[in-house]
Amino acid sequence: MPNAISIDIGENTMKAAVFGVKSETCKTVYKGPVQRRDIVGQISGIVDQHKGFDGIGVAAPGLLDANRGVIIRARNLGVENLKIVDMLEDRYNVPVFLSNDAVASVVGERFFGAGKKSKNIVYLTFSAGLECGIIENDRVLLGKDGNAHEIGHCTIDASSEVRCGCGKYGHWEAFSSGNGIPVFARYLLDTKFKGRKSKLHGMKTITAKDVFDYAKSGDAAAKGIVAEIGRINALGVANIVELYDPELITIGGAVALNNRSAVMGPIMSRVKGYTINRMPKITITPLGDMVTLYGAVADLLG
Ligand SMILES: [Zn+2]
The missing domain is CATH 3.30.420.40 (ATPase, nucleotide binding domain)
Structure with a gap:
């Protein structure tokens, strides 16, 4: 061919x-x-x-x-x-x-990216949604309908009032994806960070980019929102470590690629504290988008 x-x-x-x-x-x-x-x-x-x-x-x-x-x-x-x-x-x-x-991405990683020497890989994408592709012992894990990638709709906070795009509550994607972050940010601005000074309070629409950009510039509420997202992401990645015991987790998607230190920092520093399995290598995908x-x-x- x-x-x-x-x-x-x-x-x-x-x-x-x-x-x-x-x-x-x-x-x-x-x-x-x-x-x-x-x-x-x-x-x-x-x-x-x-x-x-x-x-x-x-x-x-x-x-x-x-x-x-x-x-x-x-x-x-x-x-x-x-x-x-x-x-x-x-x-x-x-x-x-x-x-x-996400499944295509983990296969791309296996053959052309960071996973050339790995048989147990998870690729996690933080984009408009949140999904992961899984290779276990060199076999792509698909599930009965081929939808084992839908980790974004795993419940990560059972008592949460934050609604996911799918209509259910407390799903990982509701807090950490490009579509979820604006909703989560608005929720935190109206509750936990109501009293925190922030330019975000006055904005009619908030994007994920706004949240990360304002956090970088020192906005108190935006920093708090990014910290909450980071805590949740570390929990989610810890669950991946325990569920699949991978050698390698690579991370991509526009939200992660555009905000590398804000997304990767809490994952790298906190995941070990939540897990008992031997830690895998965790990295941003070298293949980018x-x-x-x-x-x-x-x-x-x-
Ligand atoms: Zn959902």
Whole structure:
């Protein structure tokens, strides 16, 4: 196979790359806002520009039926029951593989990133949502429906009043993801940090970027919010250490990549205090925001 096209459908950004099988290189050919109303049309517009490829790998967030090639529900994308594999195979007449984006990422890490020598790896993404891909003894852990990556919807605070995007309360994603942080920040500003001076109090909308940026500039409430997020992330990563006993945990996603010390600091300093298993190596992914694109084509490489 000379080349494969790799597609990463993010919750906000669509990315595409051409993967050269011989050179094992991934070259970005597209990066732009995801067109939620016509995702397949957007992908076709990108793929149509290329010739001489023998397969397409697609990574997508949310609940999938990877065997049937269907995105069952990607809430943040507004997508339900999208038969993306059939649609792309009919159009291009090449094999198309669908995988969850966190699963693709851990595979990318295993073959092309920090995990080349590791058989037990977890890749954790802090992006619009929060997910993890798991490789256990060189086997991708998928679960009965292929959704073992949904760690963001594990309850990390059973008494919390903070509502997750899925509608349930106290899920990890509700506190630490790009979509969750603004809601959690608002909750803390109205409760625990009500009396703390902060520019965030007067803001109509708050983004995750605002919270980290203000914390960096010394804003008292923002610093408190980032500390709360850090405490929760350390608990979550500690649970990963105990659940999967990995050799390596790599961390990516825009929230982590854009705020490395704020996200990694509490994880590196606190996880050991919560766990009994031997500590794995924990690091930011060296593949950055390309990690998913590398992994999405792995099924095509045999
Ligand atoms: Zn949830």
